[in-house]
Amino acid sequence: MKPRDDPSRRAGIRREPPPFREVVVEAVRHLTPYMARVSVIGDSLKDMEPPEPAASIRLLLPMPGSQELPEINWNGNEYLLEDGSRPVIRTFTPGRFDAGVGRLEVEVVLHEAGATSSWVRSAEPGAVAAVSGPGRGYTVDRDATAYLLAGDTTALPAICQLIDVIPAATALLVTVEVEHEEAQMELPSHPRLECHWVIRRPRQQPGAALLAATRELHIAADATIWAAGEAGAMFDIRKHFLEERGFDRRRVTVRGYWKHGR
């Protein structure tokens, strides 16, 4: 059977486990007190497909307290540890990739309670991890007259990649919610970029400030929207554009990148 005729493929069922490539940490550099760029290196990355902008990779990490990668088994749907519990596998945006050297950069938000955040805080050069992917990215509409890119800190790596590929003639509005003023970063330059940073108030729900700021924005009715961040907030932002502003759904791409409290 040709792969495209395979019914399990059409139904979205994955039969083959996504392979993980073993890598080691080359360096960790803090871009802000709340974002670290981790560069990982490994021969196994040399034949990885180059990632598209705003794509995804999955990072497998040692279990807390261990420095070795765990044995993982594919159950037809997901990877599990031998005792049936879940390994630490998280999704990130692949950054700069050098196939020649086998090096990939990933920018990780350092938040209070994350397994990856804790790993990054203590990762030394040589620490082991594994990478799978890349998954599909986002294709910029080069004919769009205006773009809005909106998100929280987890979306910043993808937003920077999209700024780089949005044509210079396109009006470009960027809105980013950060938890702390010091989490703001320099964005790539773009001749028509207008950027709004929104600082989350203490105890405010993640994404609430972004939604409020988005509601106030003057955005052309034919603009194209890309937004990513906390899942509940993204649900509301999608609803805002589709139901309150009546945008054409083909022009609205909204992705939940993480879930508050889970």
Ligand SMILES: Cc1cc2nc3c(=O)[nH]c(=O)nc-3n(C[C@H](O)[C@H](O)[C@H](O)COP(=O)(O)OP(=O)(O)OC[C@H]3O[C@@H](n4cnc5c(N)ncnc54)[C@H](O)[C@@H]3O)c2cc1C
């Ligand atoms: C396609 C895609 C691309 C992504 N790209 C990036 C990226 O480039 N950089 C990046 O940092 N993240 C990115 N994310 C989000 C990232 O996968 C999640 O934030 C993930 O939960 C982080 O794992 P962790 O081990 O640090 O925290 P977890 O162990 O997963 O979570 C522990 C606790 O922290 C909370 N939490 C998780 N993330 C955050 C956060 N950012 N702020 C506050 N609390 C949080 C959870 O709700 C949970 O209560 C992406 C997600 C997707 C789907």
